[in-house]
Amino acid sequence: MVVKIYRSARSLTKKVFETKKRGKTIGLVPTMGFLHEGHMSLIRRARKDTDCVIVSIFVNPAQFGPKEDFKKYPRDFKMDFSLCEKENADIVFAPKAEEIYPENYVTYVNVEKITDTLCGASRPGHFRGVATVVAKLFNITMPDIAYFGQKDAQQAIVIKRMAEDLNMSVRIKVMPIVREKDGLAMSSRNVYLNLKERMQAQSISKSLKLAKELFDSGERNSGKIINKMKKVIDKQSEAKIDYMKIVDTKNLKDIQKISGKTLIAAAIWVGKTRLIDNIILN
Numbered sequence: 001m002v003v004k005i006y007r008s009a010r011s012l013t014k015k016v017f018e019t020k021k022r023g024k025t026i027g028l029v030p031t032m033g034f035l036h037e038g039h040m041s042l043i044r045r046a047r048k049d050t051d052c053v054i055v056s057i058f059v060n061p062a063q064f065g066p067k068e069d070f071k072k073y074p075r076d077f078k079m080d081f082s083l084c085e086k087e088n089a090d091i092v093f094a095p096k097a098e099e100i101y102p103e104n105y106v107t108y109v110n111v112e113k114i115t116d117t118l119c120g121a122s123r124p125g126h127f128r129g130v131a132t133v134v135a136k137l138f139n140i141t142m143p144d145i146a147y148f149g150q151k152d153a154q155q156a157i158v159i160k161r162m163a164e165d166l167n168m169s170v171r172i173k174v175m176p177i178v179r180e181k182d183g184l185a186m187s188s189r190n191v192y193l194n195l196k197e198r199m200q201a202q203s204i205s206k207s208l209k210l211a212k213e214l215f216d217s218g219e220r221n222s223g224k225i226i227n228k229m230k231k232v233i234d235k236q237s238e239a240k241i242d243y244m245k246i247v248d249t250k251n252l253k254d255i256q257k258i259s260g261k262t263l264i265a266a267a268i269w270v271g272k273t274r275l276i277d278n279i280i281l282n
């Protein structure tokens with residue numbers, strides 16, 4: 001099947017209208033490219049569920065802070081395109097930044113409260129950028145279903161909240177985290193890691209695995225679990241904890257004693273690379 005590339009929002013929206021008129025459903029997979037198995041799992045699911053699969057590839061400047069890695073974020077459009085071909089996507093939407101944020105652009109979507117914690121606390125303005133670009137992608141592609149990864153747990157919660165709060169008629173599907181053999185969650189940023197850092201990067205998933213084991217053996221005290229998790233990271237010479245938190249999956253508020261559905265989320269720096277990971281306890 002031929003995958004069509006769109007660079008223009010207007011022409012993509014026109015195509016979407018035509019597709020919907022023929023009674024076809026639209027699945028959207030928003031990405032920043034440099035695709036890996038994590039992204040592929042979303043595309044595959046979209047392919048199963050919907051008639052027309054749109055993969056957006058856009059490194060969104062609005063979600064990077066001034067000192068963050070926007071410039072050096074890995075990009076490889078050729079590879080991304082061939083992976084989209086392999087997974088039988090219908091459309092790749094790869095706009096230039098000026099297409100999404102033209103001159104005089106001033107409108108942003110701000111999801112409050114749940115963006116003040118976790119990654120939102122470490123990366124001010126990040127979720128404003130994410131919510132804005134995703135809202136724009138929803139308007140451009142009018143998807144029946146949009147696919148996100150559990151890897152970015154807070155992002156998925158923020159997008160669900162936004163869609164509900166703003167009465168957007170899109171279903172949000174959140175897919176499980178795809179991991180490397182040693183447990184490291186797949187991420188486009190993993191290419192930043194040198195050999196030593198790559199070894200030490202395992203510690204974030206190891207700490208979460210330990211948390212799950214503690215929980216399964218009856219531990220319910222968040223403080224105790226976090227302390228033990230922190231020790232796993234602290235043993236690594238190149239790793240530094242950004243945050244480690246046990247929170248309610250709805251409001252992302254800290255939980256002292258685990259009872260209902262709970263998110264354990266962590267972010268660490270390994271050298272100059274920031275990694276995130278999480279698990280859900282039921």
Ligand code: AMP
Pocket residue numbers: 030031032033037038039041042147148149150151152175176177178179185186187188
């Ligand atoms: P990104 O290109 O990093 O913005 O990610 C695009 C989408 O892929 C987001 O919804 C991510 O949560 C999802 N994603 C990234 N890495 C993984 C992974 N290892 N497993 C599952 N989904 C992922």
